[in-house]
Amino acid sequence: MLKDTLLTFGVEKYKGMLIIKIKKLEEIAAAVTDLAQTALRISDIWFTFRTRDLKSILDQVSEFLDRQKICFEKNKKFKGRSGRNRKVDFYIKNPYNVIE
Numbered sequence: 001m002l003k004d005t006l007l008t009f010g011v012e013k014y015k016g017m018l019i020i021k022i023k024k025l026e027e028i029a030a031a032v033t034d035l036a037q038t039a040l041r042i043s044d045i046w047f048t049f050r051t052r053d054l055k056s057i058l059d060q061v062s063e064f065l066d067r068q069k070i071c072f073e074k075n076k077k078f079k080g081r082s083g084r085n086r087k088v089d090f091y092i093k094n095p096y097n098v099i100e
Helices: 002-009 025-053 057-067
Strands: 012-014 017-019 073-079 085-091
Touching (some): 002 012, 057 085
Antiparallel strands (some): 012 017
């Protein structure tokens, strides 16, 4: 997909840079537009494939708490004043918790 995008807009990749060659000064506006379009298309490609690898925010928080060696419970339920149960994603017990 990257090669097709570069070919479509006449842009080259060299050491991580996008380069477009201009033969005449009059071509500069079109060249800058093509270069910008190429950068946008490449960022779209990158974003499309990157989002598939992203973990959920809950997974990221779990990993962070594990790395910090913080004990926690996931999906803990508490009874509210109304008598209905409420669920919290993460519960960390410490001396200052007043909910129980």
